[in-house]
Amino acid sequence: MLIGTLVYGFVNSAILALVAMGFNLTFGISGVANFAYGAVYIFSGFFAWILLNSAGLPYIVCVIGAIVGAGILGILMYYTVILRVKGIALSEVMATFGLGLAIMELFRYFDFVGFRYTLPIFFDGSLSMGEVYIDYQRLIIALIAIALTTFLYFFTRYTKIGLAFRAIAQDERTALTFGIESDRIGALSMAFGSALAAVAAIVILPLGTIAVEGGYEVLINALAVCIVGGLGSTVGILVASVLIGYAQTFTANYLEPHWMILVSLIAIAVILTIKPSGLFGKQKELEERV
Amino acid sequence: MKGKSFRWFLLGVLVLCLTIPTAIFAAGKPIILGVPTSLGFLEGKEGLFCVKMAVDEINAAGGVNVAGKKRPFKVISIDARGAEPGVPVAEVIKAHKKLILENKANFIVFGSFRSECAIAAMDVVGQYKIPMILGTAMSPAMEKKVQTNYDKYKYTFRVCLNAVYLIKYLGGTMAYLNKQFGFDRVFIMNKDVAWARKTGDLMVKLVFDKMGWKVVGRQAYPAGSSDFSAALMKARAKKAQVILPIFDMPQSGILVKQWKSMRVPTLIAGFISPLAGPAAWNSFDKKIDGAINSIFEIGNVPVPKVPKSVEFFNKYKKRYGRPIEAGHSPAPSYEMVYILKEAIERAGTIDGDAVVAELEKTDRMGAIGRIRFNKGHQVIYGQDPNETAMGCMVQWRKPGKRVIVYPPNIAEAKIQLPPGLRPAK
Known part of the structure; x- marks a missing residue:
């Protein structure tokens, strides 16, 4: 039981980290709390499903299509809506939340309701570790979470765009004097954040079905991890994912699964009381931003 | 002649005037x-x-x-x-x-x-x-x-169907499993909402307690849950022979996929809404064979x-x-x-x-x-469609067919155990 809890706790942590990574990236760079994040996640799932089942494309093309599609959606959201309210935190939240609602309800309106909306798993079968069995898809989720974290680490340190991201995140005005255009980087951060949401959707959704209401759940999880870890901090995201992921799994295994949601909420409440900027956060005005 | 035609014309108009409103009125x-x-x-x-x-x-x-x-x-x-x-x-x-x-x-x-x-x-x-x-x-x-x-x-x-009748169908299936295979250890998993909680309570009180089954564990999952590994590990550890799921949320199909991938040696028999329709076979990667699912009312499944x-x-x-x-x-x-x-x-x-x-x-x-x-x-x-309305239990079989296994009056085949699970008697 304990080994099972540790294994599934790790997978749960990886899922939370994957889900929160895109939200955190966008906020860390452009300062925009993208409340349409859950909707982008669901959009990616449905978009991949449409490409696979309606257009009949090979699955790898659908995966790439969904990631690129989510990135384009992020750019469109930035230039059409976010740019107009940028810098006004409350308006940003309301605008992105409204956008998210619109996207999700559009899917509902166009009859994307039911149990047939699923994405294929990457590899069939499961691995046994003594009495504990775990399916390959969950292992892939954990591997992709690790790979993506490593990629982001190197990307933000050794590529031109990555360095520009960090420059804007550190000091927008100084970055401007170096010729880094903040709006372009803001749009790119939305694109990257959305693409990361798509990656999370592509690997996590094959575990179950794509449901519109799943978007809200993803947003809540992303918010919980980011608030606890500290908005904008990659290390914070990883630590918070592990803390919340294991706390949830231990709660489910040794108490009751219906207390799991309380874990995230209690973690948010405790962090906001003790250290409002999060465990590793540098955003001093967290309460105003979220 | 012209005057006569005109009179006929007027008469026609009159008839039309009378019939159109009548027709409209008759439409109600x-x-x-x-x-x-x-x-x-x-x-x-x-x-x-x-x-x-x-x-x-x-x-x-x-x-x-x-x-x-x-x-x-x-x-x-x-x-x-x-x-x-x-x-x-x-x-x-x-x-x-x-x-x-x-x-x-x-x-x-x-x-x-x-x-x-x-x-x-x-x-x-x-x-x-x-x-x-x-x-x-x-x-x-x-x-x-x-x-x-x-x-x-x-x-x-x-x-x-109401919860009481659902219990009768589920209870009948459990009685069959007990009689046919000697199963008497059950683990209950339900969605944390009124109807599912009540159904679980009534199953314990009216079926399992009366039939001498041992409820080895019970867990409630909130709406939107997508990882059921905790309950499945407990079911395995406590040597449950049957898992009774009671769920009506889209994510609950994951439970059956996890049951397969974690190779939990139990029979799943209960209600998982995503498993009720014919699309479930492909939606869940053809990994639901052996699962027994309640169809609350026939018509979802055509019954000859x-x-x-x-x-x-x-x-x-x-x-x-x-x-x-x-x-x-x-x-x-x-x-x-x-x-x-x-x-x-x-x-x-x-x-x-x-x-x-x-x-x-x-x-x-x-x-x-x-x-x-x-x-x-x-x-x-x-139990008899000539006397009452009907629900039924179906078992998923390869290659993606729903076979009615209960009640006996309309059953198409007997319940089969999934690979790895042996009768207790």
């Missing part, structure tokens, strides 16, 4: 059917489709004969979102009031999705004397209310011994281009419109009290079997 004022449901859920969506299908059929055949006048049905639906987590009961009640007061609904069909809402809505329809026929909410509390305060709550009826269920199943597929997926609500939603039509025609009026009196006399052979109401205004479900 529509009878409004208010549908306050949860369209974001498959049961809600397909239930509404079925209401519309029945309404279109009735209207195409001339409408409802109300004391000699043919009146069409008109459907006005509201997405009350009652099934969604976090939506307060008050919002659903508002939807009922809007339908009754603004849209002037003469009847409420299909009704609220969740029992919490449906039971609260009984007061609203009682206040305005508007008959309401339920199609998803399952709590037996509805019948208690009708029987304890008949004059106030007599306006509410239910065509779909109930020809109207086959007719209904095919009609739906032809009209909407795909088969019914929801295991709860579609056939009752279709039938309730016909039940209402017949009651109105017998009453000769759309007056609430008169229609209620006629609804109570319903005796109809339909897509779910024989339809009659008990004293609590619940359609009676049982």
